[in-house]
Amino acid sequence: MSANPDPTPGAERDRVSWAPMTPDDLDEVMAIEQTAHSHPWTRGNFQDSLNPLFVAQCLRLDGELLGFFLAMHGVQEMHLLNITVAPARQGQGWGRMMLEALSLLSRHAGAQWLWLEVRQSNWRALQVYKRCGFQQISIRKDYYPAGRLQREHAVVMSLKP
Ligand SMILES: CC(C)(COP(=O)(O)OP(=O)(O)OC[C@H]1O[C@@H](n2cnc3c(N)ncnc32)[C@H](O)[C@@H]1OP(=O)(O)O)[C@@H](O)C(=O)NCCC(=O)NCCS
Numbered sequence: 001m002s003a004n005p006d007p008t009p010g011a012e013r014d015r016v017s018w019a020p021m022t023p024d025d026l027d028e029v030m031a032i033e034q035t036a037h038s039h040p041w042t043r044g045n046f047q048d049s050l051n052p053l054f055v056a057q058c059l060r061l062d063g064e065l066l067g068f069f070l071a072m073h074g075v076q077e078m079h080l081l082n083i084t085v086a087p088a089r090q091g092q093g094w095g096r097m098m099l100e101a102l103s104l105l106s107r108h109a110g111a112q113w114l115w116l117e118v119r120q121s122n123w124r125a126l127q128v129y130k131r132c133g134f135q136q137i138s139i140r141k142d143y144y145p146a147g148r149l150q151r152e153h154a155v156v157m158s159l160k161p
Helices: 025-035 043-049 096-110 123-131
Strands: 014-021 056-063 064-074 078-086 113-120 137-145 152-160
Touching: 025 043, 025 078, 043 064, 043 096, 056 096, 064 096, 064 123, 078 096, 078 137, 096 113, 113 137, 123 152
Parallel strands: 078 113
Antiparallel strands: 014 056, 056 064, 064 078, 113 152, 137 152
16 A cells, blocks of 8 residues: 555644554554453454555554554455544544545545444444444444343444545
């Protein structure tokens, strides 16, 4: 992926950096992942995704990892699999910035659609995605494990990048 994913506003441009996720990032990535999600990915999930089938970017401010996203290339589409902002940094616009960066990367990759699934109970993420222009397409029943042998529906959302 050669496109530069940088929709950063002027004042912070010099302090913010984007870089593809590498194995060296995974200690910091896991620290955020485990505090930000009810059902975090494992280190192995990330390791398996660090290859050209995926787009994985880390967003840093003065070197501090703010968050990351990971998406999978499809045929003329991109599928967002994980987007996470460090809990202390949530609600400050970083999630929107990452979604805009992903949208830009998706356009450059020739994607017609950007897809995602989100837990039906993840009210906050649902609001964020709607604010950022995603529309609900359908519900996938019992898509996610939800503890004690229960399952949870996924809301499927999409955006034209
Ligand atoms: C979901 C997540 C990535 C969003 O990142 P964020 O940095 O907190 O979001 P932002 O501050 O950029 O907010 C983006 C937009 O959503 C809105 N928003 C943020 N939190 C909101 C809330 N609780 N209710 C309603 N709107 C909200 C913001 O106002 C903003 O809209 P605006 O730019 O038009 O004002 C982040 O909260 C997170 O990592 N959550 C835990 C992990 C997770 O659930 N990931 C998604 C799994 S599918």
